[in-house]
Amino acid sequence: MRNTATVTAKGLRRWQAGHPWIYRSDVTERPECDAGAVLVRDNRNRPIGWALWSPLSEISLRLIEVDVDATIDAEWWHERISLAASRRVGLDTVTNAYRVVHGEADGCPSLVVDRYDRWAVVQLMSAGLEAFRAEIVEAVLSATRADGILARNDAMLRGKEGLARETVLLHGEVPTEIEVDEHGIRYLAAPWTGQKTGAFLDQRENRRLAGDIARGRALDCFSYHGAFAMHLTRNADMVIALDSSAKALERARHIAAINGIDSIEFVQMDAFDFLKTKAEEDGAAFDTIVLDPPAFAKTRSSVASALRGYKDINMRAMRLLAPGGMLFTASCSFHLTKALFLEMLQAAAADTGRRIAIREIRGQPVDHPEILTIPETGYIKGALLQALD
Structure with missing residues (x-):
């Protein structure tokens, strides 16, 4: 079963210009495997990197790694999410609620991780990403030491990926309300029902x-x-x-x-x-x-x-x-x-x-x-x- 994808010259140029998305129309040879990570090749059959593969999505490929020799496994996710968390060092001096992973900006396409005090709320917004749910949960736990992780996977975008829209507990317990301290002002976040991931x-x-x-x-x-x-x-x-x-x-x-x-x-x-x-x-x-x-x-x-x-x-x-x-x-x-x-x-x-x-x-x-x-x-x-x- 082929777990590689081939893209057009146009798709390659998009990656080379710094954007991780490849649309369905620029995939000339589709992987035969289920959603997950696939090796991507250009129109000359040269490997160019690894991407998250979403078979049903208009955005078929999301580049995550340019090292063609890399292995996209639990260790890879641990390193990537830990690196994102390290960029937020110091924020906890002004607030107990902030974003730990901002999707494509942190090299984790379609992934959002928000911290609310002792808890984390995640959004897994693509089928390719969903295939690594267990690895991502473990990586988030390692980076945040969260008491609980909630998945707010209720966004409409998941429907376009062929995924269920749901709000589900992934680890521990997460309360319905969490008090946030933001520059000395307190307010209540609602991770289960509030806007976005709760605030x-x-x-x-x-x-x-x-x-x-x-x-x-x-x-x-x-x-x-x-x-x-x-x-x-x-x-x-x-x-x-x-x-x-x-x-x-x-x-x-x-x-x-x-x-x-x-x-x-x-x-x-x-x-x-x-x-x-x-x-x-x-x-x-x-x-x-x-x-x-x-x-x-x-x-x-x-x-x-x-x-x-x-x-x-x-x-x-x-x-x-x-x-x-x-x-x-x-x-x-x-x-x-x-x-x-x-x-x-x-x-x-x-x-x-x-x-x-x-x-x-x-x-x-x-x-x-x-x-x-x-x-x-x-x-x-x-x-x-x-x-x-």
Whole structure:
């Protein structure tokens, strides 16, 4: 049974340019084996490396090793995951929750490992990776010394790989709630049911920035469980946490109580409606505003309509800034590029007629590295803006 794959010259060039994915259309000879690791050859039959093989996926091959003499076994996974963990040394001095493995960025395509205090949550997002579940669990245990490992394998992407969507315990026990300490602010992660693997770890440093620059009257739009709002209270006089979900705000109130914070007003309302009507009618102005909406552009075809939404909400937030006021705005839509994000902000500022200055361009924290040749590893775009008039 053949456990090798042959790829086109186009597929080879993609690897040589630093991107690990090879699509089905660039595989000229498919392996005859089940999902797992296969040796890949170019169109001249020269071995070029090892890849994770997913028979049913549009992304058929994911490069993991350029050493053609390597053996992809338990020791290999131990070394790769330990190396990723070593890049996070020091993070535990500011938080007990962070990403240990960021997929392709850490040379582990389709693998996510997040640490929450004494526990780990993993996502195995491809059939090729799933074949090494046992080896990966052992490697994660070795790197993290976790008391329990939970697999949040409920993402839609697994369906495209022919894999079951499930949330399953892989080792020990993992609680339904875990208290996270992030730069002195505490909140609750929900590994079994929460967003992503239990919390939005990718905005950690941006939340700290927002708290550092906050002052006066502050507004946190799309507050969800209030993580940005909690940080804003460090320096703001008062904070409005705005969200359309009563359930999310109830959890935010609980988190505020955990932190002993009583300076937040929780408002259940659609952010667009609040900025468009209530705030304008009241003549309100804010010294600090945070815009961290959910992804408006979930597909490439939705980018145009998403841009209209992003522009509208940013324009209205800019109008509500007090003179000298600060706006932290972000997008987590991968399909919205950095260039489009900045163009959108420029257009929004132009429509306000105000002088809006860029104070800082922001991205992802160090535990979510963005690789220049792998754009899929970077999705958060952020900007700190100031109204100069």
